Amino acid sequence: MREVRRSVYFVTQNKGKFREAAQVTAAFGISLKQLNTAKLEIQADRLTDVATFAAKTAAESRGSAVVSEDAGFFVDALSGFPGPYSSYAFKSIGTGGILRLMRGVTRRSAHFSAAVAYCEPNKRPVCFTGTAEGFVSKHERGSQGFGFDPIFVPNDGDGRTFAEMRIDEKNTLSHRAKAFAKFSRWYTSDRLT
């Protein structure tokens, strides 16, 4: 592995996402810088399509290398809802809406997924994914993290929701950390995909 000390822009307006991602990449010697501007997101059922399109357009318009991330919360009993549009679902019906839809539902399996895309100007984007399997809790628990974290219990944890964990704890389990770790390994290696 080469010694790399480089900084890369992460296009996001979400401070929570940025803090989580920066901690992961720092362990690989990559300094993330937040590019706090709106990115162009397409409507697509696949997170990888959303992330790669956003990275491509941001890299071209800015003229520099960027990473972009798209994540979603997928509840099996709701046919994957809220999925790629989790952000809007969170703003409108919130965690309470998901709990209402899941009232009386015994099949509570769900997962978070993330797609991280890296793009340089005039190059093709490269995309990395991560998933955290778990289930929807009966009630909200915890105040850390963001989005649907208070109602998601990862299978590989100790029963706490994501919102009951510190960033470094969540980063040992989360979809986002897995995707950013894959990106970081690739970025600090020979970059063959």
Next chain:
Amino acid sequence: MREVRRSVYFVTQNKGKFREAAQVTAAFGISLKQLNTAKLEIQADRLTDVATFAAKTAAESRGSAVVSEDAGFFVDALSGFPGPYSSYAFKSIGTGGILRLMRGVTRRSAHFSAAVAYCEPNKRPVCFTGTAEGFVSKHERGSQGFGFDPIFVPNDGDGRTFAEMRIDEKNTLSHRAKAFAKFSRWYTSDRLT
């Protein structure tokens, strides 16, 4: 008003939308032709942004004039959910999901909105909107129309849901018909906006 006998492409994969729109424009002497291909939709809270972006990219890639439409179902008690992502919400939680979220909720006001964008290659898109105010029914009723039509009762109707109406009846009240009528009036006139 000039006599216009022109045909325009409508980019949509939704046959129900096409049938409704074609009936409206035909009354103005405009023959709509369905362009049954996927269009590029961005994630945006405003339907007009989604429709104009889609019309612009389709007009440029195809090299001809096109119309594109984006519509959404906005429930007040759910902070506008499902809104611009109604299509995904319909595919995942469906009308049953909305009724569950609205169980026991007395404030049932809602509206459908549509944005119709017209664009010629190398020109700026022009956009027209329409809205239908109403409320969420307690149960599904009717099998015509599509999407959330079986649970929406327009205020200006006779108590039936959109799904209990024939196309020509729905077109006297619907968001889509209003937006396509505005477009048609403009298209057959001097086209000043």
